[in-house]
Amino acid sequence: MRTLINELAKLPGIGPKTAQRLAFHLFTTPREEVQKLATAMLETKDQLTFCTICGHLTEESPCLLCRDPGRDHALLCVVEEPKDVIALEKTREFKGVYHVLHGALSPLEGIGPEELTINKLLERLQTGKIREVILACDPNMEGEATAQYLARIIKPLEVKVTRLARGLPVGGDLEYIDEVTLGKALEGRQEI
Amino acid sequence: MYLEKFKLRNFRNYHSAEVVLSPRINVLYGKNGQGKTNFLEAVSFLTLGCSFRTKRDEELPRHEENGFYLKGEFLDDEESLTLEVGTDLNRILVKINGVEYKSKRSLFGRVRTVIFTPDDLQLIKDGPEKRREYLDLYLAQVYPEYRQHYHQFYRALFQRNSLLKKFREGFRDFRELEIWTEQMIAEGSQVIYLRLKAIEDISPWVNRYHQLMSQEQESLSINYKLAGERVPSLPVSTVQDKLRTVLERRKNEEILRGYSLVGPHRDDLILLLNREWEMRVYGSQGQQRTAALAMKLAMVDLIKKTHGVPPLLLLDDVFSEFDDDRKKELLRVLTEGTQTIISTAEERDFLNFGAELKSFRVENGVIYD
Numbered sequence: 043m044r045t046l047i048n049e050l051a052k053l054p055g056i057g058p059k060t061a062q063r064l065a066f067h068l069f070t071t072p073r074e075e076v077q078k079l080a081t082a083m084l085e086t087k088d089q090l091t092f093c094t095i096c097g098h099l100t101e102e103s104p105c106l107l108c109r110d111p112g113r114d115h116a117l118l119c120v121v122e123e124p125k126d127v128i129a130l131e132k133t134r135e136f137k138g139v140y141h142v143l144h145g146a147l148s149p150l151e152g153i154g155p156e157e158l159t160i161n162k163l164l165e166r167l168q169t170g171k172i173r174e175v176i177l178a179c180d181p182n183m184e185g186e187a188t189a190q191y192l193a194r195i196i197k198p199l200e201v202k203v204t205r206l207a208r209g210l211p212v213g214g215d216l217e218y219i220d221e222v223t224l225g226k227a228l229e230g231r232q233e234i
Numbered sequence: 235m236y237l238e239k240f241k242l243r244n245f246r247n248y249h250s251a252e253v254v255l256s257p258r259i260n261v262l263y264g265k266n267g268q269g270k271t272n273f274l275e276a277v278s279f280l281t282l283g284c285s286f287r288t289k290r291d292e293e294l295p296r297h298e299e300n301g302f303y304l305k306g307e308f309l310d311d312e313e314s315l316t317l318e319v320g321t322d323l324n325r326i327l328v329k330i331n332g333v334e335y336k337s338k339r340s341l342f343g344r345v346r347t348v349i350f351t352p353d354d355l356q357l358i359k360d361g362p363e364k365r366r367e368y369l370d371l372y373l374a375q376v377y378p379e380y381r382q383h384y385h386q387f388y389r390a391l392f393q394r395n396s397l398l399k400k401f402r403e404g405f406r407d408f409r410e411l412e413i414w415t416e417q418m419i420a421e422g423s424q425v426i427y428l429r430l431k432a433i434e435d436i437s438p439w440v441n442r443y444h445q446l447m448s449q450e451q452e453s454l455s456i457n458y459k460l461a462g463e464r465v466p467s468l469p470v471s472t473v474q475d476k477l478r479t480v481l482e483r484r485k486n487e488e489i490l491r492g493y494s495l496v497g498p499h500r501d502d503l504i505l506l507l508n509r510e511w512e513m514r515v516y517g518s519q520g521q522q523r524t525a526a527l528a529m530k531l532a533m534v535d536l537i538k539k540t541h542g543v544p545p546l547l548l549l550d551d552v553f554s555e556f557d558d559d560r561k562k563e564l565l566r567v568l569t570e571g572t573q574t575i576i577s578t579a580e581e582r583d584f585l586n587f588g589a590e591l592k593s594f595r596v597e598n599g600v601i602y603d
Contacts, residue, residue, distance in 0.1 A: 147410065149396035155410060183389050183417060191413045221379040 043069070095166075097142035097159050099124045107131075107139060114138045116173040120163065120192065122146050122180055130178065138176070141166065146184040147191060155191065163192075167199050177205040235310040235345055236573040237277065237546060244295050245302040246272035247599035256592035259574050263581040264596035270577035271351070273596065274548045277575065278349055280304045280317050281546060282371075283341040286349050291321060301325075308345055310543070317341060346375045346537050346545035350530045350552055357529060358513050358522040362502035369429050369503070372533045376540050380428050387421035387498060394418050395493045402492040415481055418497060423473040425498040426460060433458045433503070434467035435539065436532035443528035446563045447556070452508055454525055459502045505529075523555055527564075534572055544572040553578050 043065060051061035068076055092098070093105035100106065107113065107127075117138030121127055127140050143158040166172065175196055179185035189205055196203050209227035210219060219227075236257040243250045247269045262270045275285050275294075285294060295302045301322035308315040318329040319338060328335040330344065356364045374381040394414040401411070437456050444454035457464045460473070461480040468476075480496045481488075488495050505513040505525055513525050537545045547568075553561050553576075561583055568574050577596075578584070584591055595602040 147413070149393050149400065149410075149414070154397075154400075154405075155407060183386060183393070183421075187393070187413045187417050190416060191410060194409060194413070220382065222382050225379070 092142075096127075096140045097124075097144060097162070098127050098140055112137075116171060117176070118166070118172050118174070119176045119178050121178045122185065122188070126178065143179075143188065146179060146188040148184045158188070160192070160195070164195070164199075167196060167201055172201055174202040174204060177203065179205075181206075181208050235308045235315065235543060235546075237306055237345070237575075238309045239305075239307040240277060240280075241303075241305040242273070242276045243303040244299040245276045245304060246294060246296060248272065248276070249296065249599060251599075251601050253594060253601055253603075255573070255575070256590065257573055258590040259568060259576065259584075259592070261581065261584050261591060261593040262575065262577045262596050262601075263579065263593060266579060268596045269599045269601075270596045271550050272599075273601070274349070274351075274550050274575060274577060276304050277306070277546070278347055278548055280306045280319060280341060281345040281347040283338040286351060286353075291326075295321065306345075315344060317344060343375055343378070343381075346541070346543075347548065348372070348530055348533050348537070348545050349548045349550070350527055351550040352552075352554065354526040354530065355519070355523055357526045358505060358517060362500075365503040366499070366501065368529065369432070372536070373428055373432055375545070376432060376533075376536055377428050380425070383421050383424040383428070384498075387418065387425050390414060390417040390421055391494055391497060391499060398488055398494065399492045401489045415478075418494065419474055419477045419481070422497045423470055423477055426458075426473050426477070426501065427468070427470045429498070429501075430458055430460075430465065430467040430473070432536060436529075436536050439532035439535045440525075440528045443531045443567065444524055446567060447524045447528065447560045448521070449559055449563070452521070454513070454528060455506045455509055456529070457504045457506070459504050461496050461501070464504060520555060524560070527552060531567065538572075547572045547574040549574060549576045551577055551579070553580065553583055 046065045046068070047058070047061045050056055050064050051058050053061075056064070068079075089101050090099050091101075091103055093100045093108055094103045095108045096105060098105050098107065114137050118141055119130065119136060119138055120141045120143060121130065122143050122145060124142055127142060130136050130140075141159070141163050143160070143163075145153050145158055147153060147155065147158070167175070175192075177189040177192055179189045193203050193205075207230045208223070209230055210216070210223070216224070237255050238257075239252065239254055241252040242248050262273055264270055271287075275287055279285050279294070285291070288294070301320060303318070303320040305316065305318045308317070316329070316331050319341065320327045326336075326338055328338055328340055330340065335341075357368055370380075370384060374384065394411070394417075397411055397414055433456060440456045441454050444452060459465075460476060465476070477496065484495050507513050507517055507521065507525075511517070513522060517525060534545055534547055537543075552564065556564065565584075568576075576584075581593065581595075584593065592603075
């Protein structure tokens with residue numbers, strides 16, 4: 043039991059108390075259910091790899107997105123993590139392809155350009171098939187720094203570089219939005 | 235917004251106390267060591283989320299208690315606000331109008347507060363750090379965006395310092411350094427811009443208060459020193475350009491030392507007596523105390539001007555070193571509308587103040603009306 047609790051507590055977002063609760067829950071769950079969970083975990087680990095083109099998670103490389111002829115392969119969206127790809131796919135707005143950096147620049151955590159998949163991104167751009175790169179890094183300081191860094195190295199390649207707008211959440215109240223976000227939204231206003 | 239009712243339990247030398255305050259001037263009098271400053275400390279903890287005497291909250295509960303509890307009921311024409319904070323060993327619980335919050339930081343800024351204590355002499359005497367702390371504590375209350383830019387600036391600074399350290403170890407990517415420099419400039423220039431704007435606003439008040447308290451004998455000017463150079467109020471873009479130029483000039487030195495040498499974290503205020511004598515070096519203890527108080531009172535005006543409502547003013551033992559004339563002037567200033575809580579050893583200083591004043595005798599952790 044102690045081993046199980048310790049292992050569960052290593053997971054992100056799980057503290058010792060939650061780990062203990064989960065462990066007891068598993069103990070009272072029927073064996074088949076636990077078996078299913080264990081199998082799913084192992085299968086995920088064994089069968090998923092990173093796509094050799096975009097770096098997204100996939101069972102088979104290249105991934106489905108990279109192999110899809112219906113998508114616009116000249117439009118490339120750069121994101122920090124595979125979970126960002128999933129978030130963007132949920133919007134159904136984006137029909138291009140992706141590039142996953144696997145992180146953002148953060149000297150404090152020892153993450154520099156070498157630790158990200160920037161060289162691979164440059165290789166993709168040098169094929170000359172890409173028309174526009176959309177930088178979709180997180181809207182925090184590290185994401186901003188990463189986007190600025192990428193913009194500087196992509197610009198000389200004469201590829202159009204854009205970035206996601208920063209602004210107001212849909213369904214929000216103007217009066218409750220923090221000053222900095224509201225300021226950015228004003229900055230990025232559009233003519234209608 | 236003024237503090238109407240204040241309750242404290244197991245805080246410093248108080249077991250349990252509850253007082254109803256005047257919306258104008260409140261005087262706490264009593265011998266030293268009875269709990270006057272503790273009372274002011276408790277009020278400021280509730281409105282700022284921290285003590286002005288210690289960074290260690292575990293020093294605050296009464297002897298042999300594990301925690302303390304404070305509750306303040308604030309009122310103005312339109313609304314009421316109740317702030318509560320309770321601690322128990324390492325746990326803290328904040329309630330704002332009955333809604334629970336986990337961090338004491340959420341207390342900050344709800345009721346703007348200006349504090350003056352005898353230690354504020356350090357504001358003039360000590361190094362630049364104290365003067366930056368003064369700017370940061372009050373500007374975060376004056377401009378809501380100040381805090382955000384300030385935290386973002388520090389995040390960029392730590393990232394950049396971390397990269398500069400790597401440069402010392404031989405790893406060098408100048409493009410990456412440039413990016414972090416730009417992030418630091420973007421946030422740092424906003425911080426400096428707001429500081430300059432505030433200094434421009436408060437400087438006539440600083441001078442006026444200093445003159446009042448020196449019976450028109452002396453003038454006091456306050457200026458901001460950006461990277462060692464005295465500058466007036468400037469637009470953000472000019473601040474950015476200035477920062478960029480100085481950072482470029484000192485880049486090699488920064489790489490050599492492994493940390494950032496330019497930015498709002500290194501800036502200072504300079505206070506001049508009669509336009510030429512630096513207060514820190516040439517001011518007497520009395521002049522320095524007057525200057526520090528003038529800087530604090532000017533913040534009261536800045537808050538009044540920006541938000542339309544005066545802050546709560548806490549004055550700990552301000553009268554101890556002022557002569558009678560200065561005391562009189564100061565009291566006159568205080569009658570201008572701000573709710574004030576003053577601690578003093580000498581009740582007679584306030585005898586002629588009439589109905590607007592409420593006084594409390596503090597004795598051994600008990601408050602008598």
